[in-house]
Amino acid sequence: MSTVSPRPGSSLRDGDLVAALDLGSNSFHIVVAQRVLGQLRVVDRLRETVRMAEGLNALGGLAPEVRERALACLARFGQRVADIPRRHVRAVATNSVRQLRDPEAFLRPAEAALGHPIDVISGREEARLVYLGVAHEQPPEPEQKRLVIDIGGGSTECIIGRGFTPLERESLQVGCIASTRRFFDNGKLGRKRWQAALTEVELQFQQFAAPYRSLGWDEAIGTSGTHKAIGNICAAMKLGKGSITREGLAQVRERLLQAGRIEDIDLPGLSDDRRPIIAGGVLVLEAAFAVLGLEQIQVSKAALREGVLYDLLGRGGADxxxxxxxxxxxxxxxxxxxxxxxxxxxxxxxxxxxxxxxxxxxxxxxxxxxxxxxxxxxxxxxxxxxxxxxxxxxxxxxxxxxxxxxxxxxxxxxxxxxxxxxxxxxxxxxxxxxxxxxxxxxxxxxxxxxxxxxxxxxPPGLRLRANGDRLELALDRRWLHARPLLRADLEAEPEDMLGLGLQLHIAQD
Structure with a gap:
């Protein structure tokens, strides 16, 4: 993404910086942009592999070493956005934080390390933001419908949208890290095990496949690291350029199964960083192809962080x-x-x-x-x-x-x-x-x-004063006495207000 036009109502002025942070289940990302001549120009990007999903256990706990890895990353990102006003920074956390038994136990030190609040967003809100990122990176035709699939570390979001508006949003609890851990935790990649896992993941997509296929789409787009990695593999194997086809995906899967074990995977174009989790990503994408009837999917450079950046511009404005x-x-x-x-x-x-x-x-x-x-x-x-x-x-x-x-x-x-x-x-x-x-x-x-x-x-002259935990509400005496029901409500209100930790006093002038 090079430039984005600020929305009406944006408080940005030329020279201002804005930043979006995506705390994903696999990687943490930050994108920083500057307003220049009415446009947002990306000036910096940072990415670190944190693998939050690897540290989750079945009870919603987070492994100490993963927690420390995440906090150290946020401290570094915090240095990058330390001089950007709070209203121009938004950080969002996704599936791994949603799955924590006690999210606040992580968020308190995480926000302290970053120096900014962190919003935990739902799967469907994540889907909306992903779609925004894709729509503004690759502007669609006005009536064109798109299927966007984002395979993250812990969840997968599927969206159908028209133009810049999401029409359908779904979030599934399958992702490249979660699926690799769940189905191939011993490192073995057997054909029988793959087929059983594929059937199980396909059931997840079948929950919404019928209405999605009925609504239809003109093109399919894949976002985030899994699609980029598989797209790079397909390009290196001369199976496609900038897209993933059904035939190309099948050949990638066959190469995985021939390796036999995750540590023995040797695919051209695959980074060492992505190797331990590629099996789960390929599995989820194959299930999506099968259930949704896909023949080809384009690979987009945009993702959640671009959507957060664009969405941030409209917050507080008319739209x-x-x-x-x-x-x-x-x-x-x-x-x-x-x-x-x-x-x-x-x-x-x-x-x-x-x-x-x-x-x-x-x-x-x-x-x-x-x-x-x-x-x-x-x-x-x-x-x-x-x-x-x-x-x-x-x-x-x-x-x-x-x-x-x-x-x-x-x-x-x-x-x-x-x-x-x-x-x-x-x-x-x-x-x-x-x-x-x-x-x-x-x-x-x-x-x-x-x-x-x-x-x-x-009442004429309505006044409210606050001093610490004490509130004083001043009302016109004649006006209040003409309203006995309200007077009775207000007489009982100080006791109820104690439930908020406040002392209310009613003064009559």
Whole structure:
């Protein structure tokens, strides 16, 4: 990728640097670009083989030596992005971190080493970003449909898209490292074992093969290290140039089986770094060819990191993918837009009054705004406990543009916007976000209370002051006494607010 046009709303100016980091199951990557004459020009790329997936055990633990290898790599990458503003850096972690029993135990030191937050993204969000990277590296025709397959170390993402828009996204728990470990852990490459493994991996693809083949595509593209490695082998064996064919893949597989053992693999064009995991990659790609009926797949240089870089440009702007997702959720669940706007407006008014005292930033404001618009999402399921239903949907859905931490932040605010606040509401929030999440939840609670009557009215001179964990809400006495239900709600609120670790005092002027 040489240049990318910044999206409208981007805060980048000429000379600014932006960086995207991909913490994959096999390798960690970083790409740094600079805005020059309105375009992004890549100025640096770094890659290190970390093999996170190799260190995972069945219980979600991570081998100490792999953990240290990952942290050392992040410390080096951190030096490269140390002078780039936080808003211009985004790091994403994929399948191996998703599989950890206690991700925070790894993420805390990892973020300290890197010096930037790390977003854990779902498999389908990873698929969306991969597609963006391919679409902007190789711009498609407007109506052209593409199948994109990304075989990583621990998972495989399959996407069908039209133009720059993903239409279907799937993520499978098969990858080059995971499949090599699972099927060939003793190093032997036998024909019988290969066929049994192939049948098992094919079952994974068959889960979505029918709708994918029904939708169809005009071309197939493969991304990331596995496709590049197999493409290099095919080129060296004169089986294709820039693409992988069904016949070429079959010949590569035969050469693997002839080797008999992984350490004896001798394929032209194959690097020593890729040799220990190539068998699993070839196996997964052969299964994809068989089940999806592929005859040929082009190899792209783009991957997740390019998608993250491009996506980063739109975050905070008019076409932020998170804003599009919030609008889609409101429509899907029939959210009362007028009430959502009332609550949002008041929540943001309160936010602006205490942001400086509480050290809240623009990202906190944006998350509070989204939570306000979505706080009644659960009403589409049932009125009783609708805040619980809404929180569940937000935490467990695949929501484009959001990291897993971001979805949990939203879910915690929605879960705690009414009734008592359970300790479990914030259990999954990372420590670095916990304090601000609790404070944003308090602001949402007050905004919801003030609009319980579902009217466009606010007390004159509404004021909120914050001093540490103490909040003081000032209301007009006459206005409040004319609303006995609201007065009763506010009298009970200080006790509920203790669940957020805050002391609320109501002052009447």
């Amino acid at each position: 932020d993918p998170r804003e599009l997702s919030v609008a889609a959720l409101m429509q899907r669940y029939g959210v009362d837009a007028a009430q959502a706007q009332r609550v949002e407006s008041t929540a943001l008014q309160l936010f602006d009054q205490v942001a400086a005292a509480w050290g809240l930033g623009s990202e906190d404001r944006a998350m509070l705004s989204r939570a306000a618009r979505l706080h009644e999402l659960g009403l589409a399921i049932a009125h009783s406990g609708y805040h619980v239903h809404g929180a569940y949907v937000l935490q467990h859905s695949d929501i484009a543009g959001f990291s897993q931490q971001g979805q949990r932040f939203l879910a915690a605010l929605v879960r705690s916007h009414r009734r008592s606040v359970p300790k479990s509401a914030f259990e999954s929030i990372p420590d670095r976000l916990l304090g601000n999440a609790r404070r944003c939840a308090a602001l949402l609670r007050l905004a919801v209370l003030l609009h319980r009557a579902r009217k466009d009215e606010l």
